[in-house]
Amino acid sequence: MTCDEVKRLQGPYLDSELDARTTLEVEHHLNGCSDCARVFAEEERVEAWLKAGLNRGERTPGLWKQVEGKISIRGQPRSQMFSSSVGPGNLFAALLGQLKDSWSASRWVWTGLTATWAVILMLNTTAWETDQAAGARRPAPSTLDLRFALKQKQLWMAELAAPSGATSANSSKMVPVGPRSERHLVNVNS
Amino acid sequence: MDTSQSTNDAERAERFLARLKPIEGDLERYCRRLIWEPQALSDALQNAVTKAFAAFDRYRPEASFRAWMLKILTHEAFALNRKHARIARHEFQLEPDELASLPAARTEGGQASSARLLHEILEPELIAGLKTLTDNERAALLLRGIGELRYQEISESLGIPLGSVMGNLSRARQKMRAFLGRSERRNATLS
Numbered sequence: 001m002t003c004d005e006v007k008r009l010q011g012p013y014l015d016s017e018l019d020a021r022t023t024l025e026v027e028h029h030l031n032g033c034s035d036c037a038r039v040f041a042e043e044e045r046v047e048a049w050l051k052a053g054l055n056r057g058e059r060t061p062g063l064w065k066q067v068e069g070k071i072s073i074r075g076q077p078r079s080q081m082f083s084s085s086v087g088p089g090n091l092f093a094a095l096l097g098q099l100k101d102s103w104s105a106s107r108w109v110w111t112g113l114t115a116t117w118a119v120i121l122m123l124n125t126t127a128w129e130t131d132q133a134a135g136a137r138r139p140a141p142s143t144l145d146l147r148f149a150l151k152q153k154q155l156w157m158a159e160l161a162a163p164s165g166a167t168s169a170n171s172s173k174m175v176p177v178g179p180r181s182e183r184h185l186v187n188v189n190s
Numbered sequence: 191m192d193t194s195q196s197t198n199d200a201e202r203a204e205r206f207l208a209r210l211k212p213i214e215g216d217l218e219r220y221c222r223r224l225i226w227e228p229q230a231l232s233d234a235l236q237n238a239v240t241k242a243f244a245a246f247d248r249y250r251p252e253a254s255f256r257a258w259m260l261k262i263l264t265h266e267a268f269a270l271n272r273k274h275a276r277i278a279r280h281e282f283q284l285e286p287d288e289l290a291s292l293p294a295a296r297t298e299g300g301q302a303s304s305a306r307l308l309h310e311i312l313e314p315e316l317i318a319g320l321k322t323l324t325d326n327e328r329a330a331l332l333l334r335g336i337g338e339l340r341y342q343e344i345s346e347s348l349g350i351p352l353g354s355v356m357g358n359l360s361r362a363r364q365k366m367r368a369f370l371g372r373s374e375r376r377n378a379t380l381s
Contacts, residue, residue: 011356011359011360011363012341012356015334015341015359017340017341046363046367047363050335050363050366051335053316054219054223054316054331054332054335054336055219055335055336056219056313057218057219057222058215059214059215059218060218063218063231063232063235064214064218064235066232066236067232067235067236067239068207068210068239070236070239070240070243071203071206071207071239071240071243
């Protein structure tokens, strides 16, 4: 094995990635080549210091407490529900899961909410039934009232259909313009 | 039914945490070196752990949990780096002649050996050195240096061929030495 060949294998050799046979060949060369042995030794020290530098720093307990808190003891993590990786098909299941989780976590709150809604629904139903009953109790209009209203409607329709010039000629038959409250005083016998 | 499901979920969470806790320090150090935005460290770890837990059923027990987690964390960190629109490569440009003069930097004056240089590495310099690497170079170096993954595991984590892993590692180490050598020369000039 030549010096160039050995130097090409420097990284895998120091990372213990070579097979046994190649490793022995490299070591055989290093035993007989002081230049390569020096380069390899230097590289090994560099790697050791670099590794020490990279591995400085301790685990941050507060950070990991927060991270572990993301993992729900009930199974699926809460943040997964809204993640982009969840497809529409899984969204319904995720929503159901979330509801199930929250039901288990706070049953009393859910019970209170359900009771409140039940009361609101009951009050609404009662009010609607009262309104219906009041409508049913209202007396039907008399025949006279109905005839009066029908006649008045016919007069109004005639007034609207008549040309503007006929208004003065047939003024006795037309309903005068006036306040609505006074219109029932018009002579409707014609 | 509900009780048994609850028990299964709790057991699943316990199994996951039992595997996670021993490697939390390595994950944090790895992420801290890989992520550009220091404030994104917490997001990266939380997202990675959450996704890993969601996919824990697909994890094969015979595989390395450390390698599996590092793979997920790598993807998460890269995604956050892109999100923060930071320059992922060559934030500090290296001139070709600096790479070529690497041996001189290591033995300059017969006293400034790389071992001594690295012995005096300060954290900002280490981070600055890492920023001279491309995404894959940095990830390969960190997966090897912190994660202690095999080349094959690094290949799977990064989704690149084995030969590319070796190339990335070699270039990463070369650039780190060059950067630290340059840093040493600058410090010597200032002093």
